Amino acid sequence: EAGVVQSPRYKIIEKKQPVAFWCNPISGHNTLYWYRQNLGQGPELLIRYENEEAVDDSQLPKDRFSAERLKGVDSTLKIQPAELGDSAVYLCASSSILDTQYFGPGTRLTVL
Amino acid sequence: QQQVKQSPQSLIVQKGGISIINCAYENTAFDYFPWYQQFPGKGPALLIAIRPDVSEKKEGRFTISFNKSAKQFSLHIMDSQPGDSATYFCAATQGAQKLVFGQGTRLTINP
Numbered sequence: 160e161a162g163v164v165q166s167p168r169y170k171i172i173e174k175k176q177p178v179a180f181w182c183n184p185i186s187g188h189n190t191l192y193w194y195r196q197n198l199g200q201g202p203e204l205l206i207r208y209e210n211e212e213a214v215d216d217s218q219l220p221k222d223r224f225s226a227e228r229l230k231g232v233d234s235t236l237k238i239q240p241a242e243l244g245d246s247a248v249y250l251c252a253s254s255s256i257l258d259t260q261y262f263g264p265g266t267r268l269t270v271l
Numbered sequence: 272q273q274q275v276k277q278s279p280q281s282l283i284v285q286k287g288g289i290s291i292i293n294c295a296y297e298n299t300a301f302d303y304f305p306w307y308q309q310f311p312g313k314g315p316a317l318l319i320a321i322r323p324d325v326s327e328k329k330e331g332r333f334t335i336s337f338n339k340s341a342k343q344f345s346l347h348i349m350d351s352q353p354g355d356s357a358t359y360f361c362a363a364t365q366g367a368q369k370l371v372f373g374q375g376t377r378l379t380i381n382p
Contacts, residue, residue, distance in 0.1 A: 163314070173304075192369070201372025202315065204303050215369060250314055259305065260370060261315035 161185070163263030165251050172271045177239035180266045184232065184253030191228055192260060193236050194250040200249050202262075208234065239269075246270045272296060274305050275363050277373025290348040292376045294361035301363040305370070306335065306346050309358045318359070319346070321340065351380045 161239040164183040172178050172190040184191050186242040189210050194202035204225065212230035217227065223242070238245055274309045283285045284290045294304075303322055307315035321328045321335040321344065335345040350356055361373040 195369075197374070200372070201362070203372070204369035207369060252314075257318055258293050259320065262307075262316065264312070264314045 163251055163253055163261055165249075165263040165266055166206045167266055168264060171266050171271065173243055174243055174270050175240040177237065178268060179237045180249050180251075180268075182234045182236070182251030182261075182263060184251070185259050187259055188213075188253035188255055188261075189231070190242055190254045190256065190260075191234050192254075193226060193234070194252065194262075196209070196248040196250055196265070198247070205236070205249075243270050246271040275361060275371050275373045277361050278375060279376060280374065281377045281379070283379045284382060286351065286352045286353060288351050290351045290378055290380070291345060292357065292359055292378070293343065293345045294373050295343045296363050296371075298363070298365070298371075299342070300365045301371075302366065303364050304335070304337065304344050305364075306333075307362060307372075309360065309375075314345075315360060316319070320333050338369045342350075350379075351378075353382050355371050356380045358373045 166181050191208040193205040196202040206219045206226050208228045211228050226236045248267050250265045252260040254260045254264045275320045276294045306321035309315045317327045319330050320334045321337050323339050332346050333350045337344045359376045362370040364370045
């Protein structure tokens with residue numbers, strides 16, 4: 160069974176530029192999560208989807224971050240414009256209802 | 272109240288020794304406590320998990336000990352091997368919603 164797929168794996172951009180990350184969850188997983196992991200810290204949830212509905216986006220900086228999960232499968236997380244402090248690893252995870260969360264390899268973002 | 276506190280921040284253990292990592296939480300509504308292992312450049316991978324209705328769970332060389340009254344849980348790695356060198360995160364969640372992670376422990380196993 161394929162795991163959570165994320166792309167790109169690495170992204171380097173200038174500040175104020177836009178950037179987007181893509182996630183394909185494990186087949187059949189209804190719940191999709193986006194986490195941000197700063198260097199040397201544990202991941203922190205940005206947004207959680209149940210199918211195509213964002214059910215917890217309380218930690219998403221909505222002035223510059225947006226996310227979508229069209230058709231309840233793939234998801235895209237966007238930052239516009241990026242700031243220096245956005246440099247981090249962006250992790251996508253998925254799970255069946257009330258089950259273990261499985262993480263993708265992440266996208267390492269560097270904002271210069 | 273949503274925090275999970277993890278210690279130590281880093282740990283060095285000799286090959287064959289026992290590695291112990293501790294976590295404490297405040298939110299008594301948490302009902303699932305997983306441990307994740309993360310290698311450099313990889314996403315966190317589930318190692319072992321426990322629910323608060325049991326005090327211990329063992330899978331191979333990995334054991335979780337859970338103390339509900341003290342609101343603490345720990346990971347024990349027996350016969351630690353160089354391949355166990357990684358960063359370990361404890362976490363907690365309520366109803367499989369967001370995982371609240373500890374700060375992580377960088378474990379180094381010396382050969």
